[in-house]
Amino acid sequence: MSSNKVMRKLALVLLMSAATQVVAAPVSAANLDSLERMLEAQGQVQLQMQRRLEQMSSDIDELRGNVERNSYEIKKVVDRQRDIYREVDNLSRQPAKAEPTDAKKEATSSEAFSSNTDENAAYEKAVNLILKEKDYKGATKAFQSFLTTYPNSVYKPNASYWLGQLFFAQNQLADAATNFKVVADTKDSSKRADALLKLGVISERGNDIATAKKYYQEVIKAYPNSTSANQAKTALTKLK
Structure with a gap:
């Protein structure tokens, strides 16, 4: 046999032996720990x-x-604000005696007109912000300014009522109650029934149930055939 063939066979035997050792060699403990x-x-x-x-x-x-x-x-x-603004708008559309100005339309036979033209103009401007322009924020400022300028105006009950409605619509209940009480203290005001009803609602929302019942009962007693009285009866039923 030639020397080249002997060398090739020897190399092949060595390679197979090395491969067998690699395959058969066990994994060391160090490798296992590292893997774990x-x-x-x-x-x-x-x-x-x-x-x-x-x-x-x-x-x-x-x-x-x-x-x-x-x-x-x-x-x-x-x-809630949408409902209250709608209520304000509906109230502003209630029938009234035909008069030359909106200020006079807001007054009733038991409420006198002012002889002060500036006072009439200021009140009419505030009313028109509600009736015509639907500018409720502007109307709030206008009525506040009016009551500051004319604290003893013949329009005070009406101005206080609208201001109460506007505050009520903005959920400023304390300010609303202050203005509605002015109306409630005016026995001949055409808006007294609704002012009393609103005071009842405000008291109810404040969890003062006894005061709420008192206002509702006063509306029913003083204005038995009014829409406000019907609403007060419904409210009382829910409180029982």
């Missing part, structure tokens, strides 16, 4: 990620709940 630590670390990372995901999900659910609650509360406020 790697798997444990990976498990810890996955656990932390899972916890973070769960916390994020919980936070998102809480935020969603807050958004839904806030949206509901805002909707209630908007709906």
Whole structure:
């Protein structure tokens, strides 16, 4: 046999022997420890990620709940203001005796007209902000200015009533009550029945049920055939 063939056979035997040793060699303890630590670390990372995901999900659910609650509360406020503004608008359209000016339309036979032309003009301007321009914020400022300038005006009960309505529409109940009480203390005011009813509503919202009943009962007693009395009866029924 030639020397070249002998060398090739020897090399092949050595290669096969080395391959067999590599395949058959056992994994060392150090390698096992390293692999276990790697798997444990990976498990810890996955656990932390899972916890973070769960916390994020919980936070998102809480935020969603807050958004839904806030949206509901805002909707209630908007709906309440819309209803009250509609009521203000409806009241402003109630029939009245034909008179040359809106200021006179607001007065009744038991309420005198002012001889002061500036006073009449100021009151009429404030009224028109409600009746014609629907500028409720502007009307609020105008009536406040009117009552400051003319504190003893013959239009004071009417101005206080409209100011009470405007504050009521904005849910400023304390200011609304202050103005409605001015009307309630004016026995001959054409708006006294509704002012008493509103005072009852304000008391009810403030959880002063005894005072609310008192106002409702006064409306029913003093104005038994009025729309305000019917509303007061309904309100009383719900309180029982």
